[in-house]
Amino acid sequence: MSHIPAPVLDHVVVNVKDQLDDASDTYRKLGFALTARGHHSLGSSNHLAIFGENYLELLGFEQGKSANRPDIVNAPPGLSGLVFKTNDSHALHEAITARGIGVEPPAEFFRPVQLPEGAQDARFRTVRLAAELVRNGRTFFCHHFTPQLVWRDEDRQHPNGVTDIVGFVIATPAPREVADLYERLFGPGIVERVGDDHYRLPAGRAHVEFVTPAQAERRYGAVAVTLDGSERYVALDLRVRSLDTLRKVFERNGVVSVAAADGSVRVAAGHAAGVALRFVEGETA
Numbered sequence: 525m526s527h528i529p530a531p532v533l534d535h536v537v538v539n540v541k542d543q544l545d546d547a548s549d550t551y552r553k554l555g556f557a558l559t560a561r562g563h564h565s566l567g568s569s570n571h572l573a574i575f576g577e578n579y580l581e582l583l584g585f586e587q588g589k590s591a592n593r594p595d596i597v598n599a600p601p602g603l604s605g606l607v608f609k610t611n612d613s614h615a616l617h618e619a620i621t622a623r624g625i626g627v628e629p630p631a632e633f634f635r636p637v638q639l640p641e642g643a644q645d646a647r648f649r650t651v652r653l654a655a656e657l658v659r660n661g662r663t664f665f666c667h668h669f670t671p672q673l674v675w676r677d678e679d680r681q682h683p684n685g686v687t688d689i690v691g692f693v694i695a696t697p698a699p700r701e702v703a704d705l706y707e708r709l710f711g712p713g714i715v716e717r718v719g720d721d722h723y724r725l726p727a728g729r730a731h732v733e734f735v736t737p738a739q740a741e742r743r744y745g746a747v748a749v750t751l752d753g754s755e756r757y758v759a760l761d762l763r764v765r766s767l768d769t770l771r772k773v774f775e776r777n778g779v780v781s782v783a784a785a786d787g788s789v790r791v792a793a794g795h796a797a798g799v800a801l802r803f804v805e806g807e808t809a
Contacts, residue, residue: 527612527615527616527618527619528616528619528620528623528709528710528711529608529609529610529611529616530710531608531706531710531714531725531726531727531728531732532577532608532609532727532728533577533578533606533607533608533609533689533692533727533728533729533730533732534578534579534607534608534609534665534666534668535572535578535579535580535581535605535607535666536578536579536580536581536603536605536606536607536689536692536760537581537583537603537604537605537606537607537662538580538581538582538583538602538603538604538605538797538798538799539583539584539596539599539600539601539602539603539604539605540582540583540584540601540797541584541585541596541597541601542584542585542586542587543584543601543797544561544569544570544571544582544584544585544586546797547571547582547584547797548561548571548582550795550796550797551571551573551580551582551796551797553777553778553779554684554773554774554777554779554791554796554801555682555683555684555685555686555770555773555774555777555779556573556580556682556683556684556686557573557679557681557682557683558571558572558573558582559571559572559573559574559679560638562635562636562637562646563635563636564633564634564635565633565634565635566592566593566633567585567589567592567593568583568584568585568593568596569583569584569585569586569589570582570583570584570635572674572679573682573686574674574675574676574679574680575680575686575687575688575689576680576687576688576729577688577728577729577730578688578689578728578729578730579674579675579689580689580760581605582797583596583604583605584596585597595662599660599661599662600660600748600756601797601798602748602756602757602758602793602797602798602799603661603692603748603756603757603758603759603760603798603799604660604661604662604757605661605662605663605664605757606661606662606663606664606692606694606732606757607650607663607664607665607666608663608664608665608666608727609665609666609668609728610651610665610666610667611667612667613630613649613650613651613665613667614630616651616665616667617629617630617651620651620653620709623708623709625653625654625657625705625708625709626653626654626656626657627651627652627653627654628651628652628653628654628655630649630650630651630667631649631650631651631652632647632648632649632650633647633648633650634646634647634648635648637673639673644670644673645670645673646668646670646673646674647668647669647670648666648667648668648669649666649667649669650664650665650666650667651664651665651667652664652665653705653709657705658705659750659754659755660750660754660755660756660757661755661756661757683773684764684769684770684773684774684803685764685765685766685769685770686762686763686764686803687763687764687765688729688730688762688763689729689730689760689761689762689763690729690730690731690761690762690763690804691730691731691732691733691759691760691761691762691802692727692730692731692732692733692757692759692760692761693732693733693735693740693743693744693747693757693758693759693760693761693800694732694733694734694735694755694756694757694758695735695736695737695739695740695747695748695749695755695756695758695759696734696735696736696737696754696755696756697736697737697753698755699721699722699723699734699735699736700721700723700734702734702755703715703723703725703734706725706732710725714726715734718733721735721736721739722734722735722739723735729763730761737749740758740759740800743759743784743802744758744759744790744792744793744800744802745782745790745792745793745800746792746793746794746800747759747793747800748793748798758793758799758800759793759799759800759801759802760799760800760801760802761788761802761803761804762801762802762803762804763803763804763805763806764803764804764805764806765805766805767787767788767789767803767805770789770803771789774789779791779795780792780795784802787804787805788802788803788804788805789802789803790802790803791803
């Protein structure tokens with residue numbers, strides 16, 4: 525029996541390197557209610573924007589401090605982590621290995637969370653696909669041992685009204701080739717063909733899209749690109765309760781945005797720590 529769960533987006537990682545202060549200021553102006561700065565046992569630091577089923581992580585390291593995180597230091601800035609859920613990380617590692625897919629050993633770490641009654645450790649174990657399989661980013665699974673310390677109701681209320689990440693976009697000259705890795709991982713037929721050079725992987729309330737750079741630019745404007753033709757994580761779709769509320773937050777905070785022809789609101793990558801953002805209206809799934 526397979527121990528690889530159906531894909532459900534757990535969180536996304538935005539690599540901000542040593543620019544945590546600037547990145548957190550930017551995302552607060554965008555209307556996200558970020559958690560207090562956290563500090564991992566690996567030396568990295570973060571802020572989270574917690575939603576209903578998933579969350580966004582601004583990940584980096586404080587200036588003047590070292591972090592044992594080559595995945596941050598050596599990776600390009602911007603959207604850098606695609607993370608799925610798992611409740612059995614050891615069995616998952618065995619199942620991925622059995623499918624002949626390169627995978628790193630499970631890695632465990634923690635992050636203290638300050639609560640009114642005192643600090644408690646949020647603990648995790650991750651299982652990452654082999655680095656050579658995913659260029660310019662990381663795909664991994666996260667096993668939360670203490671999810672109640674991450675998904676706290678008081679952290680889910682955002683002035684911009686975002687309720688969940690509903691889209692994660694990978695731009696590549698060869699969308700089918702990149703999508704094939706995820707079909708090998710999760711099983712045949714799970715990746716849907718949406719159109720020419722456009723594929724989609726359902727992932728809980730979200731979906732992962734594989735498109736060409738030209739397609740990504742038509743939808744989001746300028747996005748991160750590579751010089752060697754490799755893939756990049758470039759954009760997110762976020763569901764909001766009300767686009768009118770979102771626009772008022774943007775106007776109040778001086779956020780530059782664009783009203784798209786499809787009714788969504790876009791923020792360019794240059795105004796969101798290297799990640800193109802697209803906000804769409806709808807109720808929580």
